[in-house]
Amino acid sequence: MASTYPPVKRRSIVIIGGGAIGCSIAYFLTRHTLYDREAHSVTILEASSIAAGSSGKSGGLLADWATPKCLAPLSFRTRGELAKRHGGDKIWGHRHVYCAEINLEAHELHTRGIQSSPEDMKEGFPPALDWIYSDSIKSYEEIGTPRNSAQVNSYLYTTNIAKLAEEQGAKVIIGHATRINYSPDMKSITSVTYSSHDETRDLEATDIVIAAGPWTAHIFPRAALLTPRGHSIVVIPSADLSGYVIFTNIESTPNSTVKGPISPEIYPRPPDTLHSFDTVYSSGPDDYDVPLPPSVDEVQVDDRRCEDVWNALGSVSQQIKDGQVITRQACYKPQIRQHEDNEEVGPMVGPTGITGLWLATGHDEWGMQNSAGTGLIMSEMIFEGRAHSADCESLDPKHFLNAE
Structure with a gap:
């Protein structure tokens, strides 16, 4: 039976941010049906160390009843599947509570x-x-x-999911992203500039995913966040x-x-x-x-x-x-705006309107919980052009980004 997917094309995917969101995206990209280690590169560009920010310092609560409702159930279910597949109960402290x-x-x-x-x-x-x-x-x-709530050690989850991505070909570069470079018409991305060991380098990319948490606006100012x-x-x-x-x-x-x-x-x-x-x-x-x-x-x-x-x-x-x-x-934490009357706000996950530039940030207190679901739908968006595991139109960055 012929594949329903388009022919494999070469892609260089750079994920800015080595927290739970970025590492989960790398994991799911390297597990996607269309991922080809010969044709695709997946790089996590992290300024300090994996899980250095809130992903290594959060409580690690997972809940089917978390927000947003379009993403939380998928992410909770996916976390359980990851724990079964990789022994998360022993490796990152996954247990139902x-x-x-x-x-x-x-x-x-x-x-x-x-x-x-x-x-x-x-x-x-x-x-x-x-x-x-x-x-x-x-x-x-x-x-x-225990049916709808669980916990993990956030640091152990993030560092181990990064290692699992590396086992499938992802790379981790320790370097501080300083600039995204665009085509002359500003309609697509070409590379990201980063500094490492007092040297400045350019990393070519067909796709850049900004998952830098509260530091997102430093590299993409239109994504203004409370911190x-x-x-x-x-x-x-x-x-x-x-x-x-x-x-x-x-x-x-x-x-x-x-x-x-x-x-x-x-x-x-x-x-x-x-x-x-x-x-x-x-x-x-x-x-x-x-x-x-x-x-x-x-x-x-x-x-x-x-x-x-x-x-x-x-x-x-x-x-x-x-x-x-x-x-x-x-x-x-990356917060889109302060919650009022328990209003569900964000995160922003998806395309920016600039070809090849994606956002996955603004998760606030549910970043650890929603990291797996975010990784899954981002892998679908990048490789297939749309997310099909959940309807996350309400998370489209167009709803949150400031005007240019």
């Missing part, structure tokens, strides 16, 4: 050594969450189950915690840099190839006070904000309070 929203009241039980026990739990509150002080619970709402900074910590708890991802609201302490409630997300993690013991990842609220620096290597960590998260966790969990903080970190 419960997920809940909990309003908590900070208190001083920990100073008296009082622990929660199953018989203390309020009605409707899972006994498996015995690592939360029972009398600090003001409300509890389950929003996800909130978030802080997070990683803790070794004093005891293993159950597989619940929880979103909390906790009253901040008097010395906090945050006025009013602080809302840390809490992600217990099983042992993985980075840590042979259980850990807890937790992130605090975003801030817009510090502008995006020129590169990921210049991101500053505000220890006070990390301390806010640590103090809030310690006020509701003895096991976390008695643990040890092993990581304090910060990262910036």
